Amino acid sequence: MNLSKQQIEQFDREGYLFFPGLFNAEETKTLTDAVPELYSRREAYNVREKGSEAVRTNFAAHLYSEPFARLARHPRMVKPVEELFGEKLYMHQFKINGKMAFEGDVWQWHQDFGTWLNDDLMPEPRAMNVAIFLDDVNEFNGPLMFIPGSHKKGVLQAQHDLRTTSYPLWTVDNDLISQLVARAGGKQGGIVSPTGPAGSMILFHSCLVHASTSNLSPWNRVSVYLSLCAVSNHVRRFKRPEYIAHRDFTPIECLPDDCLLKDYPVDLPWKNGMPASAMETSLDEILQAA
Numbered sequence: 001m002n003l004s005k006q007q008i009e010q011f012d013r014e015g016y017l018f019f020p021g022l023f024n025a026e027e028t029k030t031l032t033d034a035v036p037e038l039y040s041r042r043e044a045y046n047v048r049e050k051g052s053e054a055v056r057t058n059f060a061a062h063l064y065s066e067p068f069a070r071l072a073r074h075p076r077m078v079k080p081v082e083e084l085f086g087e088k089l090y091m092h093q094f095k096i097n098g099k100m101a102f103e104g105d106v107w108q109w110h111q112d113f114g115t116w117l118n119d120d121l122m123p124e125p126r127a128m129n130v131a132i133f134l135d136d137v138n139e140f141n142g143p144l145m146f147i148p149g150s151h152k153k154g155v156l157q158a159q160h161d162l163r164t165t166s167y168p169l170w171t172v173d174n175d176l177i178s179q180l181v182a183r184a185g186g187k188q189g190g191i192v193s194p195t196g197p198a199g200s201m202i203l204f205h206s207c208l209v210h211a212s213t214s215n216l217s218p219w220n221r222v223s224v225y226l227s228l229c230a231v232s233n234h235v236r237r238f239k240r241p242e243y244i245a246h247r248d249f250t251p252i253e254c255l256p257d258d259c260l261l262k263d264y265p266v267d268l269p270w271k272n273g274m275p276a277s278a279m280e281t282s283l284d285e286i287l288q289a290a
């Protein structure tokens with residue numbers, strides 16, 4: 001999939017592109033059907049909501065689930081990012097976020113690159129998030145919110161929030177968010193929220209400030225996020241476990257466009273469980289050496 005000149009300009013200006021209904025119902029179903037079994041696993045890669053059994057986020061399914069391994073090589077998700085960066089990509093992070101009905105908790109205001117820089121020592125914001133909705137997303141089930149153009153501000157000051165939710169995040173404070181929203185148009189477009197059917201895709205800049213509210217509706221809002229990093233921009237530190245921030249910088253080779261509907265063979269290195277090394281971090285090594 002090639003981006004038009006107009007789309008490239010829009011991405012540069014706003015920091016995101018929205019593709020409603022890019023994947024059809026049959027394609028999306030191959031993914032949605034696999035989620036309950038993945039979420040039922042008692043594994044470190046399933047992070048549950050605070051005080052609840054609901055899965056907040058599942059990591060690295062592309063290494064142990066066939067449909068998600070195919071999605072991770074899908075040209076509709078990978079090619080536009082390759083084109084924008086002019087370089088091959090590797091998978092920095094792969095997650096299936098639950099945001100389950102009644103239980104899905106907030107994601108505080110943040111930039112993804114803040115975490116990738118502070119935790120993983122990723123040199124530049126040459127990594128992109130590509131989201132695909134596995135459920136219909138509406139105004140009630142906790143859609144992503146963006147502050148258009150906020151990526152132009154570069155890396156913002158952030159605090160490491162270990163308290164609000166079950167997942168640590170480098171978050172941006174309320175005063176700065178208010179300023180950014182006012183700058184982006186205040187009540188007229190200062191916050192946008194792409195909503196649409198299952199199968200819709202969003203591509204967003206790693207410095208774009210985003211958040212989502214809790215899901216008090218009776219509808220799940222499961223979405224997959226590929227975080228694709230330019231190979232030359234690979235992370236320089238392994239502070240987080242490998243299932244969260246990957247250490248294999250091999251360039252992604254795309255499958256054909258119909259890969260969600262045909263059984264193309266894919267490698268599943270973690271099919272029989274995560275290797276112990278995936279839990280090791282460079283901080284462990286430092287602590288052991290001390």
Ligand code: SIN
Pocket residue numbers: 097099107142143144210211212223225
């Ligand atoms: C994220 O920012 O990584 C996830 C946000 C969401 O799923 O709402």
Ligand code: MN
Pocket residue numbers: 110111112210
């Ligand atoms: Mn994020």
